[in-house]
Each structure stands twice: as C-alpha cells, then as structure tokens.
Amino acid sequence: xxxxxxxxxxxxxxxxxxxxxxxxxxxxxxxxxxxxxxxxxxxxxxxxxxxxxxxxxxxxxxxxxxxxxxxxxxxxxxxxxxxxxxxxxxxxxxxxxxxxxxxxxxxxxxxxxxxxxxxxxxxxxxxxxxxxxxxxxxxxxxxxxxxxxxxxxxxxxxxxxxxxxxxxxxxxxxxxxxxxxxxxxxxxxxxxxxxxxxxxxxxxxxxxxxxxxxxxxxxxxxxxxxxxxxxxxxxxxxxxxxxxxxxxxxxxxxxxxxxxxxxxxxxxxxxxxxxxxxxxxxxxxxxxxxxxxxxxxxxxxxxxxxxxxxxxxxxxxxxxxxxxxxxxxxxxxxxxxxxxxxxxxxxxxxxxxxxxxxxxxxxxxxxxxxxxxxxxxxxxxxxxxxxxxxxxxxxxxxxxxxxxxxxxxxxxxxxxxxxxxxxxxxxxxxxxxxxxxxxxxxxxxxxxxxxxxxxxxxxxxxxxxxxxxxxxxxxxxxxxxxxxxxxxxxxxxxxxxxxxxxxxxxxxxxxxxxxxxxxxxxxxxxxxxxxxxxxxxxxxxxxxxxxxxxxxxxxxxxxxxxxxxxxxxxxxxxxxxxxxxxxxxxx
Amino acid sequence: xxxxxxxxxxxxxxxxxxxxxxxxxxxxxxxxxxxxxxxxxxxxxxxxxxxxxxxxxxxxxxxxxxxxxxxxxxxxxxxxxxxxxxxxxxxxxxxxxxxxxxxxxxxxxxxxxxxxxxxxxxxxxxxxxxxxxxxxxxxxxxxxxxxxxxxxxxxxxxxxxxxxxxxxxxxxxxxxxxxxxxxxxxxxxxxxxxxxxxxxxxxxxxxxxxxxxxxxxxxx
Numbered sequence: 001x002x003x004x005x006x007x008x009x010x011x012x013x014x015x016x017x018x019x020x021x022x023x024x025x026x027x028x029x030x031x032x033x034x035x036x037x038x039x040x041x042x043x044x045x046x047x048x049x050x051x052x053x054x055x056x057x058x059x060x061x062x063x064x065x066x067x068x069x070x071x072x073x074x075x076x077x078x079x080x081x082x083x084x085x086x087x088x089x090x091x092x093x094x095x096x097x098x099x100x101x102x103x104x105x106x107x108x109x110x111x112x113x114x115x116x117x118x119x120x121x122x123x124x125x126x127x128x129x130x131x132x133x134x135x136x137x138x139x140x141x142x143x144x145x146x147x148x149x150x151x152x153x154x155x156x157x158x159x160x161x162x163x164x165x166x167x168x169x170x171x172x173x174x175x176x177x178x179x180x181x182x183x184x185x186x187x188x189x190x191x192x193x194x195x196x197x198x199x200x201x202x203x204x205x206x207x208x209x210x211x212x213x214x215x216x217x218x219x220x221x222x223x224x225x226x227x228x229x230x231x232x233x234x235x236x237x238x239x240x241x242x243x244x245x246x247x248x249x250x251x252x253x254x255x256x257x258x259x260x261x262x263x264x265x266x267x268x269x270x271x272x273x274x275x276x277x278x279x280x281x282x283x284x285x286x287x288x289x290x291x292x293x294x295x296x297x298x299x300x301x302x303x304x305x306x307x308x309x310x311x312x313x314x315x316x317x318x319x320x321x322x323x324x325x326x327x328x329x330x331x332x333x334x335x336x337x338x339x340x341x342x343x344x345x346x347x348x349x350x351x352x353x354x355x356x357x358x359x360x361x362x363x364x365x366x367x368x369x370x371x372x373x374x375x376x377x378x379x380x381x382x383x384x385x386x387x388x389x390x391x392x393x394x395x396x397x398x399x400x401x402x403x404x405x406x407x408x409x410x411x412x413x414x415x416x417x418x419x420x421x422x423x424x425x426x427x428x429x430x431x432x433x434x435x436x437x438x439x440x441x442x443x444x445x446x447x448x449x450x451x452x453x454x455x456x457x458x459x460x461x462x463x464x465x466x467x468x469x470x471x472x473x474x475x476x477x478x479x480x481x482x483x484x485x486x487x488x489x490x491x492x493x494x495x496x497x498x499x500x501x502x503x504x505x506x507x508x509x510x511x512x513x514x515x516x517x518x519x520x521x522x523x524x525x526x527x528x529x530x531x532x533x534x535x536x537x538x539x540x541x542x543x544x545x546x547x548x549x550x551x552x553x554x555x556x557x558x559x560x561x562x563x564x565x566x567x568x569x570x571x572x573x574x575x576x577x578x579x580x581x582x583x584x585x586x587x
Numbered sequence: 588x589x590x591x592x593x594x595x596x597x598x599x600x601x602x603x604x605x606x607x608x609x610x611x612x613x614x615x616x617x618x619x620x621x622x623x624x625x626x627x628x629x630x631x632x633x634x635x636x637x638x639x640x641x642x643x644x645x646x647x648x649x650x651x652x653x654x655x656x657x658x659x660x661x662x663x664x665x666x667x668x669x670x671x672x673x674x675x676x677x678x679x680x681x682x683x684x685x686x687x688x689x690x691x692x693x694x695x696x697x698x699x700x701x702x703x704x705x706x707x708x709x710x711x712x713x714x715x716x717x718x719x720x721x722x723x724x725x726x727x728x729x730x731x732x733x734x735x736x737x738x739x740x741x742x743x744x745x746x747x748x749x750x751x752x753x754x755x756x757x758x759x760x761x762x763x764x765x766x767x768x769x770x771x772x773x774x775x776x777x778x779x780x781x782x783x784x785x786x787x788x789x790x791x792x793x794x795x796x797x798x799x800x801x802x803x804x805x806x807x
Contacts, residue, residue, distance in 0.1 A: 048796055048798060049792060049796050049798050049800045051769030051792055051795070051796075052748075052749050052751070052769075052792055052800070052802070053747075053748065053749070054744060054748035054749065054752055054802075054803075055802060055803045058744065058748075059673060059678070059803050060678070061803065065678060066678060066679060066680050067676070067677060067678050067679055067680055067681065070680040073692055075689075075691075080686075080688070082686070082688035082689075082692040082695055083680050083682070083695075084680075084692060084693060085679050085680040085681070085693060085694065085695065086678075086679050086680075086693060086694070088693060191774075191777050191778040192778055193777050193778060194778075194780070194781045197778075197781065232774070233774075234771060234772035234773060234774045235772070235773040235774060235777040236769070236770060236771060236772060236773060237773075238769065245771075246771075358782065358783075358784075359765065359783075359784040359785075361776075361780055361784065361785045363766055363767060363773075364773040364776060364777040364785075365777065398777075401766070402766075403747035403760070403761070403764060403766050404743060404744055404747045404748060407743055407746075407747055407764065408743065417739065418645070418646040418647070418726075418739060418742075419645065419646070419648065419723065420648050420650060423647055423648060423650075423655065424650070424652075427653060427763055427764055430764040430765070430766075431764065431765050431766075431784070455684070456682060457682065506689070506691050507691065508691040509691055509692045509693055510690075510691065510692070510693040
C-alpha cells in the first residue's frame, strides 16, 4: 500500500456537509485539506442536457451505483435480510456534490420542539404516552443554539420564503409555527402554481395556516455572502433527481465549489473510495490517524491526516465506522452500544389522490415549491385524545408532472392496469389528478438500527450495511389520521373524486419516499446514548467529526438538508474557534 | 459470435405514416403510406420484436382518439434498452445468494432484463398471430410475472420518454397527454392559466438545448 504525505484534514465524502466543511476550513484557516469523493467530478455545465426523465429519474444517472454497493434490509431482527438490488426507497447521490446536486431544494428549519422531542413529550403527556419500544431522545442542543447557523445557511442558499415568526412576531402568510427567526428570508417567496393555490384557498377557511414552502430554487437573482450569483428559478419542473441546468437551485457545485476552487489549500480527489478510517488505541478511545482508500487506478493508498471528517451518505457513515472498528456497535437485545442505533426514515404517502374536472398544468413548478400546513406537525396539536404522538405536514407540491413516473393514476372505479379502458382513463386523468402529500416524523425505536450484513459484500469484498427497519402502530395511526384530514381538504379544494391512501403497512424498500434516512451515529448528551457530541465530534475519538443525517437522533417531518448545513456550520465554529486552539474533547 | 442482422419490418400504415427516427436519430421524414419500414434491431430477432410490438399494443392500445404503443414505437425503445447497460443489469446488484423475499424488498432474481424477456417471449410463441381477445387472455395469464411487470413498465417508458430513446416517436405520447416535454422556462406562465389547459408546443431535449445528447443505452 502506497502512503501519501500527511495532510492536516481529510474529509470523507464531497456532498453538502463535506464540501461545506471544506469551504469553511479552507477559507478560515491555512490547513491543508483533502476531500475524498468516490464518484466523479461535477461541473454546473454537466446539467445542460439533463432534462431527461428516463436517464435521470428512472435510471438514476446521478446516484450511487448499486451494482457495486447496495444496502441490505429486513423488517426485524428475527428476519433474513435481502439486498436492495436496485435503488428504490432512497437515492444516495454519487459524484462531487452528492445528493445535494439532485435534491428538490426544500429548505425548511426544524420546529424548536423537535430538538427536545423526548422531554417535551414527557412534560406534556407523561412517559406512559410513549410507545414501549421507542428510543427517542433530546439532541442536547436547542433551536436557539442553532438559529444563527440556520440564518447563515439560508444566506448561503439564498432561500426564498416568507417569514412566519420574525423575532417572536407572528406573521400571517408565513409559517406561523416556525421558531423565531433573527432575520427574514434572503429572497421573497416563489410563485404559486395552480394546484398549490387550490390548497391554499381551501385550507385557510378551514382554519389552517397555509404557507409557501421555503425553497432553494430561488425566486429572483441573488448574490450570496460568498459573492456567488445565481439566476431566478424558471419553474421547469426538473429538480428532484436532476442537477439544475441554470444553477437557480442551490447545489454544492454552484455555491460551494466556486469558492473552494479559489483556495489552494483545499483539493478534491474524485473516484477515491474510502475503505477504512485508521485508528490508534482501543475501539472506544484513541486517535484517528488517517484513511485508506482505493484510488482511480484501483490502487489502495493510505492518506495520513491530523483531523478526520466523516461526511459520506447517512448509512455509509455507520458502515465506515463499523468496518473501521471505531465505537461500540449497538445491540438491540441489550440496548448497549450506540453505533448504528436510531435508524429512522420519513413517513411520506399520497394521503389523498384528488381528481379534478379542470386540467392542472402540473408540469410547471419546482421540486420544493408548494403550499403546506404545519397545523398537524410535531406537537403543534394536542395528542391527549389521539392514539399516536408527533405528526407531520400536509402539502400540495408542484413537481408531480413528469409522465413516466406519474402516468397511470386512475379513479378507483377503473379496474386493471392495462388495456383500452385503463389507457383512456389514465390519459384523461394525467393532468387532472394530483395528491395531497403527507410527510411525517418517523419515531426512533429500539428495534430499528443498522449493523454489518453477515452474507452480502460490496465489490471490494467488504460487508454491506444491513438495515433493520419497519413501521410501528404510531406511524400507521398517524397516517390514518392525516388521511382523514387530507380528504377533508381535498373536498374543500373541489375535487370531484378522491382516493384516500390505503394505509401504511410494512416498510417498503421499493417505493421512493425520500433520501432523508437518518441515524446510526446520532448526536446526544452523553457517550452512553450517542456517538457524537453536540459539536458533531466523536465521543471516543476527539480528532474525528461526523457530519450529515446520520447524526439526527430521530426522524423529523420536513427533511434535514438545511439543518445539516446549520449543524456543519456549528461544528466548523467549534473546530476553528475551540478545537484548533486546544485539540481534545469539546464539551 | 456476431448474430445475423435482424430487422423489424413494419408496414408504414401500422405506424401511422408519422415522423420516424433512424438509429442515428435523424428524422427519416414523413414516410409515404405505402412503404415498408425496415428498423434495424439491436437485441430482438424479428419474431421476438413482432411479439413485443403486439403485446405492448394490447397494454397500450391505439384507439380512435389517440395513438398507442405501436405508433409510439415502444418496441424500438425496448429493443434498445435491452441491448444497452440496463438490459444487461449494469446497475443492479447481482451478487448471490438469490432468494425470493417479501415483495417490499423488490425483485431478487438472478436473470437480467434481457434474459427475462428472452425467456418470457419464448413462452409467447405465436402470440402475434392470435386474435386480440386471445392476446388479452394470454397476457392475463402472465399478469403476475416479473416479465409482465417489465413489459408494462417499459410500455409506459417507451410512450413517454424523450424520443432520443427510440420510443415516443414524434412525441406522440406527450401530445396525447398534454405534456410539453422539457422546456427551459415557465416563469411567465407558472402562476397563470388557472382555468384552462395550457399546452405549449412540445419539444424534445435536442431541440430545446441544441446540444448532442448521449442516451444511456448508447453508453459503452
């Protein structure tokens, strides 16, 4: 194995969090920084011709190559696990920018209550209300701790939206349930497409509080704090699964790479696939020495480094730590160990499919623009007499018009999925059907976790990560409740026919929900219940930091991109202002 | 071993006399109705192509009001996909053991899409000569198979993917449902047309970008 000259910092994975950390350290220090990205390089010009639903959204041109490394999955510890042989329920990106290149651009802060989900639940309802096998816990930091970093992240992205709570003052039209924000959105809200406008006009008289989603597909030309200028979104509809061909959507390639490239102390090595984090001392204590990776030519090389940031895809963060023997693997039988625990996803279902008389022109929109209500999110409503805890968001999005994946929606009376009657009904309803979507919290449970698969291996011969995950009654009852609300809203919107969601059954590996898996290396108040502290520093290995969705203790409703950027900026401050001055445990 | 070059011979009247693209994706132009169209095949032999053309036409039939799989050239689309990286499972995890699992975890078989088709079509020998009613019955019998689910999925893909992939000839699929294809901007329209169908003139990716596009099936 070849050994390269040592660098100060190695960053594993060049997605949102890895590149943001590279930008922060690269611009604020003179440290030598190497980003190792296992996919290829990216240029904004790569997306000039990507408006092809087949190659991008169906064949997943921008995603992790499952032929080399997929994940395995089972519903519970007693079951056999199967590989997810094709991409399905989530879509990890590959290449510089990672999933940040193909995200939808939904850009919302978490509600304050989310950070203290455990203590706030106990306070309001008592411990008995929690499901017996739950494992939710507080983050150890609060919304107020993170607020300045949220504001910073929004200025970087140029987020479009209308404030609903400016320094404690509630503002109608914005999301009145949001935490107090120190500053307004950098750019005004986006335009409102037809279907979303129907949702807005129907929910207001019902007493709800509709708002337009905050979005990184910006409403007007914007120059951010780093001097990066982006054009206004044109609502072409090719966002989720695509890179933005004009760069209106904030992507790592448009807002981070141009800044990084100006700093010679940062280099990005592509097609560099990390296999191990090297580590001195026992598994539960010690120092990271660097990493080994397979380079573009297929050779395994050792890159020594003084400081290691692990910022690969959520599940791969746990996998690399397990393969490297760093930390204590979680054991669901005893509840001991922390690495791999609290695997959560997001509950996303078409709560009510609505059929209208008029065409909706729904090919116009963006991945994130749409009207939402948070009246049933988090603990914004009283659960005392409800058979579940927590909640989520009901929304009418505008990005549902591309035909390969949406053709074929027909009213319940149409039987069969092919042939003349089906074709006629599906053609008629193609632009007349759209769903009120529910996006909800997935509570953490003792039985949902990750470990290494004992059978299936990747193309290097390393074990795959195994997900053990299923829904519980809390999610099923939540979806049932929200379906009822969605049907009520659908009627008020004037739908001539409504198909309610049939109900949540088992967790599916084939149905795309979101790429927002969470957990495995969660953040918390002590090494007994978490892998990293609130500065994203590994409890046992102080020169190792873990970034990304793997640090989120339990599922939130909205999706964590903005929060992950805020957490990364928060960690960067801890590193620059404290760790570098006095390396060691940050408490 | 090089296989003998295979062609799908279709009378132009069956493809509606519409604009047809060559393998190089240049339009042949509007073909006269009395001609026979000779489409070079990449994966199917002629017999297989006729079965696929007939079967996808039952899944997505033509009728008096709109075109179907036949006019859209769905068989050409599928032929190219099966000959390309998708057909040989270039992006699927194909390590053993292969064991049937719960439906929630997806197809666990060993056979690649091209192998699934070859086997599935062998069992449909003579399908193209059956009456449409018998064809429907034959399809109903295989409705729960993996082969049929691929045929169904690929019919939709061939109807509505960019014409660069060989189907959706002359954007007939898009025109049928009112989808305008990729467009650079709806900035002036997205918050208007609330009471009417807004139907911009469809365009395909090459027309919109003016750039050469390499579809995945042509990648090495």
